[in-house]
Amino acid sequence: NLTSGIVGLANVGKSTFFQAITRSKLGNPANYPFATIKPEEARVLVPNSRLDHLVDLYHADRKIPAVLKIFDIAGLVRGASDNKGLGNAFLADIRAVDGIFQVVRSFKDPEITHIEGSVDPVRDLTIVQDELLLKDMEFIENELERIRKQMKNRGGKTAQDFADMDEEIATLEEAYDILIGGQRIINKPDWTDNQIDILNRNHFLSTKPSVFLANISEEDYLNGTIPSLSGIEDWVSEFAPGSPVIPISAAYESKYADEHPSAIEGKSALPEIITEMRKTLHLISYFTCGPLECRQWTIRENTLCPQAAGVIHTDFEKTFINAELIKYDDVAGLKPPYEEKILRSKGKIHRVGKSYVVQDSDILTFHSAA
Protein backbone atom coordinates (compact mmCIF):
# COMPACT_ATOMS: atom_id res chain seq x y z
CA ASN A 1 0.00 0.00 0.00
CA LEU A 2 1.62 3.22 -1.17
CA THR A 3 1.94 6.22 1.11
CA SER A 4 2.21 9.93 0.61
CA GLY A 5 3.61 12.62 2.86
CA ILE A 6 2.98 16.32 3.28
CA VAL A 7 6.18 18.29 2.88
CA GLY A 8 7.01 22.00 3.01
CA LEU A 9 8.63 24.70 5.08
CA ALA A 10 7.36 25.35 8.61
CA ASN A 11 4.21 27.46 8.95
CA VAL A 12 2.95 27.09 5.39
CA GLY A 13 -0.27 25.32 6.39
CA LYS A 14 0.71 21.65 6.26
CA SER A 15 -0.92 20.65 9.52
CA THR A 16 -4.02 22.65 8.75
CA PHE A 17 -4.27 20.82 5.43
CA PHE A 18 -3.59 17.47 7.09
CA GLN A 19 -6.31 18.06 9.65
CA ALA A 20 -8.74 19.00 6.96
CA ILE A 21 -7.93 16.01 4.84
CA THR A 22 -8.28 13.57 7.69
CA ARG A 23 -11.11 15.41 9.48
CA SER A 24 -9.37 14.59 12.65
CA LYS A 25 -7.47 16.36 15.33
CA LEU A 26 -4.27 14.62 14.36
CA GLY A 27 -1.58 17.00 13.20
CA ASN A 28 -0.93 20.05 15.27
CA PRO A 29 -1.57 23.43 13.70
CA ALA A 30 -0.22 26.25 15.76
CA ASN A 31 1.22 29.59 14.90
CA TYR A 32 4.81 28.68 15.58
CA PRO A 33 7.37 26.61 13.70
CA PHE A 34 7.96 22.99 14.69
CA ALA A 35 4.53 22.43 16.20
CA THR A 36 4.58 19.17 14.26
CA ILE A 37 7.39 16.92 15.36
CA LYS A 38 6.27 13.35 14.84
CA PRO A 39 4.89 12.30 11.52
CA GLU A 40 1.25 11.43 11.91
CA GLU A 41 -0.39 8.92 9.73
CA ALA A 42 -3.90 9.17 8.37
CA ARG A 43 -5.94 7.06 6.05
CA VAL A 44 -8.09 9.08 3.72
CA LEU A 45 -11.02 7.59 1.89
CA VAL A 46 -10.71 7.94 -1.87
CA PRO A 47 -13.88 9.54 -3.24
CA ASN A 48 -15.33 7.44 -6.06
CA SER A 49 -18.79 7.98 -7.54
CA ARG A 50 -18.48 4.72 -9.50
CA LEU A 51 -18.28 2.77 -6.26
CA ASP A 52 -21.42 4.57 -5.05
CA HIS A 53 -23.20 3.54 -8.23
CA LEU A 54 -22.12 -0.09 -7.83
CA VAL A 55 -23.32 -0.20 -4.21
CA ASP A 56 -26.74 0.90 -5.48
CA LEU A 57 -26.74 -1.52 -8.34
CA TYR A 58 -25.74 -4.57 -6.29
CA HIS A 59 -27.84 -3.56 -3.30
CA ALA A 60 -24.71 -4.11 -1.29
CA ASP A 61 -24.84 -3.98 2.50
CA ARG A 62 -21.41 -2.41 2.73
CA LYS A 63 -19.32 0.03 0.75
CA ILE A 64 -15.58 -0.23 1.23
CA PRO A 65 -13.70 2.57 -0.52
CA ALA A 66 -9.98 2.60 -1.23
CA VAL A 67 -7.75 4.54 1.12
CA LEU A 68 -4.75 6.75 0.59
CA LYS A 69 -2.23 6.81 3.41
CA ILE A 70 -0.98 10.27 4.25
CA PHE A 71 1.75 11.30 6.67
CA ASP A 72 2.09 14.76 8.08
CA ILE A 73 5.82 15.36 8.05
CA ALA A 74 7.41 18.11 10.14
CA GLY A 75 8.44 21.31 8.37
CA LEU A 76 11.66 21.56 6.46
CA VAL A 77 14.09 24.42 6.95
CA ARG A 78 17.01 25.75 4.98
CA GLY A 79 19.99 23.68 6.15
CA ALA A 80 17.91 20.62 7.08
CA SER A 81 20.26 18.37 5.12
CA ASP A 82 22.97 19.72 7.41
CA ASN A 83 20.84 18.65 10.36
CA LYS A 84 19.63 22.12 11.28
CA GLY A 85 16.12 22.44 12.69
CA LEU A 86 14.78 18.93 13.00
CA GLY A 87 17.18 18.01 10.24
CA ASN A 88 17.68 14.46 9.27
CA ALA A 89 14.68 13.03 11.08
CA PHE A 90 12.15 14.40 8.67
CA LEU A 91 14.35 13.78 5.66
CA ALA A 92 14.18 10.14 6.72
CA ASP A 93 10.40 10.46 6.94
CA ILE A 94 10.35 11.77 3.37
CA ARG A 95 12.45 8.82 2.24
CA ALA A 96 9.82 6.46 3.60
CA VAL A 97 6.91 7.80 1.53
CA ASP A 98 6.16 7.06 -2.13
CA GLY A 99 4.72 10.44 -3.07
CA ILE A 100 4.92 13.99 -1.80
CA PHE A 101 2.30 16.67 -1.35
CA GLN A 102 4.39 19.79 -1.35
CA VAL A 103 2.59 22.69 0.32
CA VAL A 104 3.84 26.17 -0.64
CA ARG A 105 2.62 29.22 1.16
CA SER A 106 0.98 31.72 -1.17
CA PHE A 107 -1.30 33.42 1.38
CA LYS A 108 -0.25 36.68 3.00
CA ASP A 109 -1.04 37.10 6.68
CA PRO A 110 1.08 39.39 8.85
CA GLU A 111 -0.10 37.44 11.89
CA ILE A 112 1.49 34.23 10.69
CA THR A 113 5.26 34.20 10.87
CA HIS A 114 7.06 33.16 7.70
CA ILE A 115 10.19 31.33 8.63
CA GLU A 116 12.10 33.09 5.80
CA GLY A 117 10.63 36.51 6.63
CA SER A 118 8.47 37.04 3.54
CA VAL A 119 5.95 35.23 1.34
CA ASP A 120 7.76 34.02 -1.78
CA PRO A 121 6.58 30.63 -3.04
CA VAL A 122 9.25 30.20 -5.71
CA ARG A 123 12.06 30.85 -3.23
CA ASP A 124 10.42 28.33 -0.88
CA LEU A 125 10.21 25.71 -3.63
CA THR A 126 13.91 26.21 -4.26
CA ILE A 127 14.77 25.91 -0.56
CA VAL A 128 12.93 22.61 -0.23
CA GLN A 129 14.33 21.27 -3.49
CA ASP A 130 17.90 22.23 -2.52
CA GLU A 131 17.58 20.37 0.76
CA LEU A 132 16.34 17.27 -1.03
CA LEU A 133 19.09 17.50 -3.65
CA LEU A 134 21.79 17.99 -0.99
CA LYS A 135 20.51 15.02 0.97
CA ASP A 136 20.54 12.86 -2.16
CA MET A 137 24.11 13.95 -2.90
CA GLU A 138 25.18 12.96 0.58
CA PHE A 139 23.38 9.66 0.13
CA ILE A 140 25.19 9.00 -3.17
CA GLU A 141 28.56 9.81 -1.59
CA ASN A 142 27.88 7.17 1.08
CA GLU A 143 26.68 4.63 -1.48
CA LEU A 144 29.77 5.14 -3.65
CA GLU A 145 31.99 4.63 -0.65
CA ARG A 146 30.12 1.47 0.30
CA ILE A 147 30.32 -0.02 -3.22
CA ARG A 148 34.00 0.82 -3.59
CA LYS A 149 34.74 -0.88 -0.30
CA GLN A 150 32.80 -3.92 -1.44
CA MET A 151 34.83 -4.07 -4.66
CA LYS A 152 38.09 -4.20 -2.75
CA ASN A 153 36.98 -7.45 -1.22
CA ARG A 154 37.36 -9.71 -4.27
CA GLY A 155 36.40 -13.01 -2.64
CA GLY A 156 33.37 -14.89 -3.98
CA LYS A 157 32.60 -12.37 -6.69
CA THR A 158 32.23 -13.07 -10.40
CA ALA A 159 33.29 -10.86 -13.29
CA GLN A 160 29.60 -10.05 -13.71
CA ASP A 161 29.38 -8.83 -10.12
CA PHE A 162 32.22 -6.42 -10.83
CA ALA A 163 30.64 -5.26 -14.08
CA ASP A 164 27.39 -4.61 -12.19
CA MET A 165 29.18 -2.62 -9.51
CA ASP A 166 31.02 -0.62 -12.17
CA GLU A 167 27.73 0.26 -13.79
CA GLU A 168 26.24 1.20 -10.45
CA ILE A 169 29.15 3.51 -9.72
CA ALA A 170 28.99 5.11 -13.16
CA THR A 171 25.24 5.66 -12.85
CA LEU A 172 25.46 7.14 -9.37
CA GLU A 173 28.31 9.44 -10.43
CA GLU A 174 26.25 10.67 -13.36
CA ALA A 175 23.27 11.24 -11.05
CA TYR A 176 25.54 13.15 -8.68
CA ASP A 177 26.63 15.53 -11.46
CA ILE A 178 23.00 16.24 -12.31
CA LEU A 179 22.25 17.03 -8.67
CA ILE A 180 25.24 19.38 -8.46
CA GLY A 181 23.70 21.22 -11.40
CA GLY A 182 20.56 21.76 -9.29
CA GLN A 183 18.43 19.45 -11.44
CA ARG A 184 16.36 16.39 -10.70
CA ILE A 185 17.77 13.04 -11.72
CA ILE A 186 14.57 12.09 -13.53
CA ASN A 187 14.80 15.10 -15.81
CA LYS A 188 17.51 13.37 -17.83
CA PRO A 189 15.48 11.64 -20.55
CA ASP A 190 17.81 8.88 -21.68
CA TRP A 191 18.59 6.71 -18.68
CA THR A 192 18.65 3.04 -19.72
CA ASP A 193 16.23 0.60 -18.08
CA ASN A 194 19.08 -0.85 -16.10
CA GLN A 195 20.15 2.57 -14.86
CA ILE A 196 16.57 3.36 -13.91
CA ASP A 197 16.50 0.16 -11.83
CA ILE A 198 19.68 1.23 -10.08
CA LEU A 199 18.29 4.71 -9.39
CA ASN A 200 14.93 3.38 -8.19
CA ARG A 201 16.64 1.12 -5.70
CA ASN A 202 18.06 4.20 -4.00
CA HIS A 203 14.74 5.90 -3.19
CA PHE A 204 16.04 9.40 -3.84
CA LEU A 205 14.15 12.19 -2.12
CA SER A 206 14.31 14.57 -5.06
CA THR A 207 12.73 12.09 -7.48
CA LYS A 208 9.60 11.36 -5.48
CA PRO A 209 6.44 11.91 -7.48
CA SER A 210 4.98 15.22 -6.27
CA VAL A 211 1.71 17.11 -6.22
CA PHE A 212 2.22 20.83 -5.52
CA LEU A 213 -0.38 22.57 -3.39
CA ALA A 214 -0.37 26.37 -3.49
CA ASN A 215 -1.94 27.44 -0.21
CA ILE A 216 -3.76 30.68 -1.11
CA SER A 217 -6.00 32.82 1.08
CA GLU A 218 -9.51 31.68 1.83
CA GLU A 219 -10.86 34.88 0.31
CA ASP A 220 -9.08 34.40 -3.01
CA TYR A 221 -10.03 30.74 -3.04
CA LEU A 222 -13.73 31.39 -2.50
CA ASN A 223 -13.88 34.36 -4.88
CA GLY A 224 -12.16 32.36 -7.55
CA THR A 225 -9.72 35.26 -7.89
CA ILE A 226 -6.85 32.87 -7.73
CA PRO A 227 -3.63 34.88 -7.60
CA SER A 228 -1.21 34.15 -10.37
CA LEU A 229 0.37 30.78 -9.83
CA SER A 230 2.48 31.23 -12.93
CA GLY A 231 5.69 31.57 -10.91
CA ILE A 232 5.01 28.24 -9.22
CA GLU A 233 3.88 26.66 -12.48
CA ASP A 234 7.00 27.83 -14.32
CA TRP A 235 9.19 26.48 -11.58
CA VAL A 236 7.37 23.14 -11.56
CA SER A 237 7.53 22.79 -15.33
CA GLU A 238 11.27 23.33 -15.19
CA PHE A 239 12.17 21.19 -12.17
CA ALA A 240 9.33 18.71 -11.82
CA PRO A 241 7.72 18.63 -15.25
CA GLY A 242 4.29 17.05 -15.43
CA SER A 243 3.58 17.40 -11.71
CA PRO A 244 0.18 18.90 -10.91
CA VAL A 245 -0.12 22.32 -9.23
CA ILE A 246 -3.39 22.73 -7.34
CA PRO A 247 -4.55 25.93 -5.59
CA ILE A 248 -6.03 25.22 -2.17
CA SER A 249 -6.98 27.10 0.94
CA ALA A 250 -5.94 25.03 3.91
CA ALA A 251 -7.84 27.39 6.21
CA TYR A 252 -11.04 27.01 4.18
CA GLU A 253 -10.62 23.24 3.92
CA SER A 254 -10.31 22.84 7.67
CA LYS A 255 -13.40 24.97 8.28
CA TYR A 256 -15.25 23.11 5.57
CA ALA A 257 -14.28 19.81 7.12
CA ASP A 258 -15.85 20.88 10.41
CA GLU A 259 -19.03 22.12 8.80
CA HIS A 260 -19.43 19.19 6.40
CA PRO A 261 -17.92 16.30 8.31
CA SER A 262 -19.40 13.57 6.15
CA ALA A 263 -19.08 14.91 2.63
CA ILE A 264 -16.18 16.08 0.58
CA GLU A 265 -17.87 17.87 -2.24
CA GLY A 266 -18.72 21.32 -3.48
CA LYS A 267 -15.92 23.81 -3.25
CA SER A 268 -13.49 21.56 -1.49
CA ALA A 269 -10.31 20.80 -3.43
CA LEU A 270 -9.70 17.62 -1.45
CA PRO A 271 -11.28 15.14 -3.88
CA GLU A 272 -9.13 16.53 -6.70
CA ILE A 273 -6.05 16.46 -4.49
CA ILE A 274 -6.56 12.82 -3.53
CA THR A 275 -7.33 11.84 -7.11
CA GLU A 276 -4.27 13.67 -8.45
CA MET A 277 -1.98 11.98 -5.93
CA ARG A 278 -3.26 8.58 -6.96
CA LYS A 279 -2.64 9.45 -10.61
CA THR A 280 0.82 10.75 -9.79
CA LEU A 281 1.60 7.47 -8.05
CA HIS A 282 0.20 5.58 -11.08
CA LEU A 283 -2.46 3.94 -8.96
CA ILE A 284 -5.74 2.65 -10.35
CA SER A 285 -8.61 0.62 -8.90
CA TYR A 286 -10.67 -2.39 -9.60
CA PHE A 287 -13.92 -3.36 -7.90
CA THR A 288 -15.27 -6.54 -6.37
CA CYS A 289 -19.05 -6.49 -6.14
CA GLY A 290 -21.78 -8.56 -4.57
CA PRO A 291 -24.78 -8.23 -2.28
CA LEU A 292 -22.59 -8.27 0.84
CA GLU A 293 -20.17 -5.60 -0.19
CA CYS A 294 -18.78 -3.52 -3.01
CA ARG A 295 -15.16 -2.78 -2.57
CA GLN A 296 -12.56 -0.70 -4.34
CA TRP A 297 -9.04 -2.18 -4.44
CA THR A 298 -5.91 -0.26 -5.27
CA ILE A 299 -3.27 -1.52 -7.71
CA ARG A 300 -0.51 0.01 -9.79
CA GLU A 301 -1.09 0.60 -13.48
CA ASN A 302 -0.07 -2.39 -15.62
CA THR A 303 -0.82 -4.98 -12.96
CA LEU A 304 -1.59 -8.48 -14.22
CA CYS A 305 -4.73 -10.25 -13.04
CA PRO A 306 -3.05 -12.69 -10.61
CA GLN A 307 -1.13 -9.88 -8.89
CA ALA A 308 -4.33 -7.85 -8.68
CA ALA A 309 -5.98 -10.84 -6.96
CA GLY A 310 -2.97 -10.96 -4.63
CA VAL A 311 -3.95 -7.58 -3.23
CA ILE A 312 -7.01 -9.24 -1.68
CA HIS A 313 -5.03 -12.16 -0.32
CA THR A 314 -1.50 -13.27 -1.17
CA ASP A 315 -2.75 -16.85 -1.64
CA PHE A 316 -5.02 -15.69 -4.45
CA GLU A 317 -2.02 -14.79 -6.53
CA LYS A 318 -0.51 -18.27 -6.29
CA THR A 319 -3.78 -20.17 -6.72
CA PHE A 320 -5.24 -17.90 -9.41
CA ILE A 321 -7.06 -19.74 -12.21
CA ASN A 322 -8.97 -17.03 -14.03
CA ALA A 323 -11.39 -14.18 -13.46
CA GLU A 324 -14.72 -12.94 -14.67
CA LEU A 325 -14.63 -9.38 -15.87
CA ILE A 326 -17.37 -6.80 -16.26
CA LYS A 327 -16.35 -3.48 -17.81
CA TYR A 328 -17.66 -0.60 -15.73
CA ASP A 329 -18.97 1.14 -18.85
CA ASP A 330 -21.34 -1.78 -19.42
CA VAL A 331 -23.09 -1.18 -16.09
CA ALA A 332 -22.63 2.59 -15.82
CA GLY A 333 -26.08 3.33 -17.27
CA LEU A 334 -27.97 0.50 -15.54
CA LYS A 335 -30.37 0.93 -12.65
CA PRO A 336 -31.48 -1.58 -10.03
CA PRO A 337 -32.99 -4.14 -10.05
CA TYR A 338 -29.95 -5.57 -11.68
CA GLU A 339 -28.96 -9.16 -12.32
CA GLU A 340 -25.62 -10.33 -13.59
CA LYS A 341 -27.33 -13.05 -15.62
CA ILE A 342 -28.78 -10.43 -17.95
CA LEU A 343 -25.27 -9.17 -18.61
CA ARG A 344 -24.17 -12.75 -19.10
CA SER A 345 -26.81 -13.39 -21.72
CA LYS A 346 -25.62 -10.30 -23.56
CA GLY A 347 -22.05 -11.58 -23.54
CA LYS A 348 -20.90 -8.78 -21.27
CA ILE A 349 -19.17 -11.02 -18.77
CA HIS A 350 -15.73 -11.87 -20.04
CA ARG A 351 -13.33 -14.54 -18.89
CA VAL A 352 -9.76 -13.31 -18.48
CA GLY A 353 -6.60 -15.18 -17.58
CA LYS A 354 -3.13 -14.72 -16.16
CA SER A 355 -1.93 -12.39 -18.89
CA TYR A 356 -4.78 -9.89 -18.58
CA VAL A 357 -3.63 -6.43 -17.55
CA VAL A 358 -6.27 -5.03 -15.20
CA GLN A 359 -7.72 -1.68 -16.29
CA ASP A 360 -9.05 1.10 -14.09
CA SER A 361 -12.62 0.45 -12.83
CA ASP A 362 -12.75 -3.19 -13.95
CA ILE A 363 -15.24 -5.27 -11.96
CA LEU A 364 -13.63 -8.63 -11.21
CA THR A 365 -14.56 -11.96 -9.69
CA PHE A 366 -11.54 -14.19 -9.17
CA HIS A 367 -11.50 -17.98 -9.39
CA SER A 368 -8.73 -19.71 -7.54
CA ALA A 369 -7.66 -23.27 -6.88
CA ALA A 370 -7.77 -22.79 -3.13
Ligand code: GDP
Ligand atom coordinates in the same frame (compact mmCIF):
# COMPACT_ATOMS: atom_id res chain seq x y z
P1 GDP B 1 2.71 23.94 9.22
O1 GDP B 1 3.81 24.38 10.14
O2 GDP B 1 3.12 24.04 7.79
O3 GDP B 1 2.10 22.66 9.58
O4 GDP B 1 1.58 25.09 9.33
P2 GDP B 1 0.22 25.08 10.17
O5 GDP B 1 -0.83 24.32 9.46
O6 GDP B 1 0.52 24.73 11.58
O7 GDP B 1 -0.17 26.61 10.03
C1 GDP B 1 0.62 27.61 10.60
C2 GDP B 1 -0.26 28.79 10.94
O8 GDP B 1 -0.77 29.35 9.71
C3 GDP B 1 -1.48 28.41 11.78
O9 GDP B 1 -1.71 29.46 12.69
C4 GDP B 1 -2.60 28.33 10.76
O10 GDP B 1 -3.84 28.64 11.33
C5 GDP B 1 -2.18 29.38 9.76
N1 GDP B 1 -2.68 29.05 8.40
C6 GDP B 1 -2.63 27.87 7.76
N2 GDP B 1 -3.19 27.95 6.54
C7 GDP B 1 -3.61 29.23 6.43
C8 GDP B 1 -4.28 29.94 5.41
O11 GDP B 1 -4.62 29.39 4.34
N3 GDP B 1 -4.53 31.28 5.65
C9 GDP B 1 -4.17 31.89 6.80
N4 GDP B 1 -4.43 33.18 6.96
N5 GDP B 1 -3.56 31.24 7.79
C10 GDP B 1 -3.28 29.93 7.62
